[in-house]
Amino acid sequence: MMVLIFSVGCIVLYTGQGKFHSSTLDTLNYVVKQAHITSESLQNVSDYLAAAKTIGVNSVTLAPDVQSNIDKIDRKINSSATTLSYQTKKNSKDIKDALDSVGLALIIVAAVILFLAFLGFLFSVFGLQCLVYFLVILGWILVAGTFILCGIFLLLHNVVADTCVSMDEWVKNPTAHTALDDILPCVDNATAQETLKQTKTVTNQLVSVVDRIIINVVNRNFPPQAGIVYYNQSGPLLPVLCNPFNSDLTNRQCVAGEVDFSNATEVWKNYICQPSSSGICKTPGRLTPTLHNQMASAVNVSYALYRYGPFLVNLQDCTFVRDTFTDISRDHCPGLQRHSKWIYIGLFMVSAAVMLSLIFWVIYARERRHRVYTKNLMD
Template structure:
């Protein structure tokens, strides 16, 4: 386990990437075998090969079970694992429809814009065709333009509100993971401190059954523990800083997107009402690119989308209680006053109590760390305490981006239609005035 911690210093901070949605896998993942023990969101697989048995932890196997279009539409069953190529490709597969929509929008609407430009350049005509103006079409285009403008504004508001709540939720999740990593590093350092006491007790006792290199072995283990704890702390601080910067950048990008889309929507609506044709077509081109970008952002967020009894003495109080039974020792090490323990024996017993307390207090922690119970508990805490808010606010942003994309997409088309009917209406009124 200590080698694992040393070789994977970014173990805990990388959990965040399970949402950013905002983490990395804690162990290698494999495809689901025939025999498995499944519990809620985790699957423990036992692979037997002769006398060798290995256990693999699958994270969220149900929620990650999705078809992979890059693997002949075969379902992905190896659980949540960012180091697995098939996991990434299966997640990308779920976002493919939005990417296809963005590409189709760029191509189709781009061709339409080229045709419009071709008609204006090659077939110029300042006079609309007879009976080109239709009052019902003019009113209908205005109503739909107004409705889609309101929808775009609503989408921008949802997007802006969602990004703030998502940033707060992801920051809290990151803070929890950093605390877990620092707690692990602190416990490892405290465990390593108890090895000094163990070494002193063993050497002071001068027991013949202890191996000759007893002290060297303890120093070696302590060095590994200290190195792992320092490495984990340093990498946790470094990675948490980078992740926080990424979260801040994502928040800024979403704010810019919502502000730009809101501005373009307002400007396009006003220019259409005022009949400023050159600005309308300029905003149409800008909106054409922005809609494709928001569709891709939608795909990106979809990619991101879990008591003492019998008068026993506690270990903490043992030294104080035993001190009452300590006597004064003579030069040859025997008691010469009331008491049963010499100061030397009392000192060694106190050191043994410290070691025993270390085993009692940190033994379960080390056991949980070795068999990944600590990891499962961390994921369970994230699933119950942080995943609901992360999932909710990610949906807010996804829905906001999708609403803005669709609303602005139809608004672009309606800008052109309404501007055309608006020009025809003005021409018709002018002609009627001239006739009179």
């Protein structure tokens, strides 16, 4: 019976420890992945903002104050991205190290218990009472340690359950600066808001620069004059680029005759002329290849910044952390709670089996000694 309990306990302990370790690593890897995606997206926004500073359409660039603001927000973005990535990786590494240590400790404990049970059985069979008593002393120490480990894992099981409950509560009522920040910290709200505003401002200004060039240069029909850009532009008028924002940065709907980010460069290719060596159009067209490339660069950067708008909105209210915690609670928490429970149940079964074995060894050794003593008297 004791052998059966011990065997089942070891199986439950070994299986639970392995699955708990695997489940925890999967959860940590998922958290690190989410943090990496967010950090990488922030870095991409920073790169596109930096690229916007170098954009020039027909020598027209962003306003100096906008370029200065880009430098300021870039520093904040890089700091937030670095902090998010570093803190998440550090917390993940600390938890993994602790898991490895606990896993090694459980394996050592199980191996020692198994070896001790084998020796105790042999010594009790051969009637080596002194060695049996010595093993009993060691066994009780080991049983006490195993029960302590059992209690620790019971506490760990409760901590996992409480953390999962806390995640659910945080998802429903997000709170700044909680213990959950140690798992996956939110990006600074002020930085997220400022970054969102700056991306809208840059997008709005880049589109305005392109549209001013289209209206004031590309679509103008005039003979060569001093101070006026002329390259023999002619033919159908070039459609202007749709600005997704009004001057106050509120959302704006495109109107008829405008092209949006998704097809602007392709549509404008139909208006490219064949230029001479001096840059003057030899064939009908509104754009030279050089001017088209400059406008295409402005469109690409504007579109990239515009697409990151929803991501930056999610950073403001920490939606990416909320989504991560929701996924963990739904997909990972059940396994973590189940497998941590297996560990302390396995430890309890092993501890109980060893404790009963210790009692059996003492009884069996005494009984054997009593038989030998009685036999000697009868002889």
